[in-house]
Amino acid sequence: MKNELTFSSLIGTIRNIHNELVAQAGRAVNVSLTVRNWLIGCYISEYELRGADRAGYGERLLSSLLAELEKLNVSACGKRQLYQYLRFYQTYPQIGADTVRTIATPCPQGDYCCPEKSAISNRTFSDRFAKTSPSAFLLSYRAVGGNRGRYQASLL
Numbered sequence: 001m002k003n004e005l006t007f008s009s010l011i012g013t014i015r016n017i018h019n020e021l022v023a024q025a026g027r028a029v030n031v032s033l034t035v036r037n038w039l040i041g042c043y044i045s046e047y048e049l050r051g052a053d054r055a056g057y058g059e060r061l062l063s064s065l066l067a068e069l070e071k072l073n074v075s076a077c078g079k080r081q082l083y084q085y086l087r088f089y090q091t092y093p094q095i096g097a098d099t100v101r102t103i104a105t106p107c108p109q110g111d112y113c114c115p116e117k118s119a120i121s122n123r124t125f126s127d128r129f130a131k132t133s134p135s136a137f138l139l140s141y142r143a144v145g146g147n148r149g150r151y152q153a154s155l156l
Contacts, residue, residue, distance in 0.1 A: 035052065041089030062086075 003009075047054060048061065057064050062082045069077040 037085045038092075038095070040077070040082070040087055040138070041085035043095075044086045045089050 066079045
């Protein structure tokens with residue numbers, strides 16, 4: 001008999017659909033959080049370089065940013081996390097520029113934040129990060145002591 005539809009096969013099919021789409025949703029969340037963290041780092045970096053009122057914050061920038069973001073209930077933006085997002089962008093400025101350009105808000109200067117072009121491949125940001133969670137990336141990056149060449153080879 002060819003693929004007879006039974007109650008048991010119906011249960012198996014529904015389970016397979018559920019498992020695949022739950023996994024797909026998890027990958028989409030990981031990509032979104034990675035893009036979010038990269039963009040946060042990008043905007044902090046751009047502010048440090050060109051912010052009109054940056055001199056008023058100086059060394060207190062991340063602490064001041066944390067205080068304001070806490071008031072707005074923005075999650076995962078502790079001082080340490082903000083520093084990690086900044087380091088993430090500074091270490092890999094090229095990885096998301098092309099894809100991020102399609103979703104990023106323009107900078108006040110009229111250009112998109114972090115305008116570098118990706119020169120490493122034609123693969124999209126989501127292709128490169130679909131199976132890498134932001135926290136796993138940050139933990140892995142720290143685990144190799146900031147040796148970006150070693151992690152970059154396995155990531156890209």
